[in-house]
Amino acid sequence: MTELFSNIVSIIGHAIEAVGVVVITVGFLIATGRVVFKKVTDKSDRLSVYRRELGQSMLLGLEFLVAGDIIRTVIVDHSIESILSLGLVVLIRTILVFTIHLEVHGHWPWSTPDPRA
Numbered sequence: 697m698t699e700l701f702s703n704i705v706s707i708i709g710h711a712i713e714a715v716g717v718v719v720i721t722v723g724f725l726i727a728t729g730r731v732v733f734k735k736v737t738d739k740s741d742r743l744s745v746y747r748r749e750l751g752q753s754m755l756l757g758l759e760f761l762v763a764g765d766i767i768r769t770v771i772v773d774h775s776i777e778s779i780l781s782l783g784l785v786v787l788i789r790t791i792l793v794f795t796i797h798l799e800v801h802g803h804w805p806w807s808t809p810d811p812r813a
Contacts, residue, residue, distance in 0.1 A: 702771070709768030716760030723753020751800035755793060762789050 727749035731742050762785075769782040794805065803809045 705771040706768055709764045709771075711764075712767065713761050713764030716757040716764065718757075719760060720753055720757035723757065724750060727753065748800050751796045755796050755800070758789050758793055758796075762786055 727746050730749065731746045765782055765785055769778050797805050801809065
């Protein structure tokens with residue numbers, strides 16, 4: 697019974713990670729399509745719109761990837777090596793989330809946006 701539960705949770709963790717990959721891929725395709733097919737009319741604004749849309753899909757996708765990692769590590773494989781590996785992965789992804797947020801929104805998540813910007 698415990699092995700069955702572990703297998704089911706592992707599959708769920710992988711499925712959630714797969715959703716993260718799909719979100720990032722679809723976000724990339726949509727953002728690229730909008731820029732390539734000129735849905736953005738102002739040419740000077742294309743790069744900022746592209747970066748914002750791509751960054752938002754990456755942020756959401758990374759959240760799914762972290763959630764899948766946490767589920768699989770905590771429930772399925774809770775050895776010290778896997779927990780340390782998860783910690784490193786979460787740390788790297790957290791840094792990515794903060795820097796992508798800075799790129800997309802122009803301010804750190806904990807700071808108030810500058811109304812002049």
